[in-house]
Amino acid sequence: MSSSFDNFQKRRLISSYFSVVLSVFLVLFLLGILGLFIINSKKLANDFKENIAMTVFFKNEANDSIVKAFGTQIKASPFVKSYTYVTKEAAAKEHTDIIGEDFMEFLGENPLQNSYDIHLKGDYVIKDSITKIEAGLRKNTMISDIVYDKQLVNLVNDNIKKVSMWILIISGFLAVIAVLLINSSLRLSIHSNRFIIKTMQMVGATKAFIRKPFVMRSIKLGMIGAVLAVLALIGVLIYVETSFPNLGILEDKAMIGLVLLAVLGIGVLITWLSTYFATQRFLNLRTDDLY
Structure with a gap:
């Protein structure tokens, strides 16, 4: 009976870890795609305008x-x-x-x-x-x-301004969704350990001591998701460069490297902050509120 329950707990834990990694990967991949599009948007716009x-x-x-x-x-x-x-x-x-x-x-x-x-x-x-x-x-x-073509010149520039505005709006919207999704996944993961957190607190463990393993685990999961997102982004870049060599999408390697580093940094930062505040919430709960 105990062995069966332990297996169930392990499966649930693995499922929780997987959901966190998947959430981090999907959100960071989308943010990375958007970041790459933004740094190449001027090049794409200029490429179109230079054909006039x-x-x-x-x-x-x-x-x-x-x-x-x-x-x-x-x-x-x-x-x-x-x-x-x-x-x-x-x-x-x-x-x-x-x-x-x-x-x-x-x-x-x-x-x-x-x-x-x-x-x-x-x-x-x-x-x-x-x-x-x-x-x-x-x-x-x-x-x-x-x-x-004067009309085409005006039309192209007007549309570029509109697209740029929408890109900024979508970027902000996706950034908020990224934080909410990753935060939600991590809170669910920590929620299953709320009794362990409270037990450790009751036997005298400090908040920092209790928080540390959860934060380190979340950072590791965030790093895994971020690395997977970076690998996927590199794959997309190679595919686009192979399929559309005229775009020269890999020319600005410094900016591409900056975007990939930002993806890794965001993965670590969001998971760290989300775990910190989630554990803090359960540490501040009364025992009766855990149920």
Whole structure:
């Protein structure tokens, strides 16, 4: 009978430990994913904005030296990410491939112009900056027109602001849930030992002495959950880098390392604080209240 009861207690204890580790792992994994997304959100936003091209068209009287000089100018410009020179012949061929017929046959000439497709750095793809850049380029009298999707630029920046705001809200919400879930799991674990805590207190053990083994055990469980979360996050990073190498998600190793260390630190901190206050609660209860 005693052996059967002991086995039941062991199973219940193991189940309690497992629930704590699982809670810590799931919560820290989600927080870690959110942290990685936040540190890469600017890179993702810039990657999208840098795909928006600004096309600069030259007048027909602009000779090769003028066009090449413009290329040298924008190459040295701090706002240029990349650029491509497109001759009017190459543009005509591209249009022919798109529409499926040679439009020059019935026009008799090529109406297109030599141009540069300029991709700006993400930080400059905002309304004020791009307007100043456009105004500066238009000072060149050999430029006939500058074309880019103004509505798309405004839409992208507005949506990035909205997404950033929601990320902050979700981060705060998840942080609260993380504390509550882990705290709840640890309190349930300690609740099953409330009679042992009170018995130790009644025979003269100090609060610090009683609290120490519970805190150390919880920290160990928190570390296990945190390490599992870190390993899972590393797996996600490797998968994303392999599947989407253009994102360069592993470039900022310092920030990634900081997020992973933060996950470990949060795992230890939350389990320590939750266990401290949970044991303190049972230490302060009267014996009659334990039932």
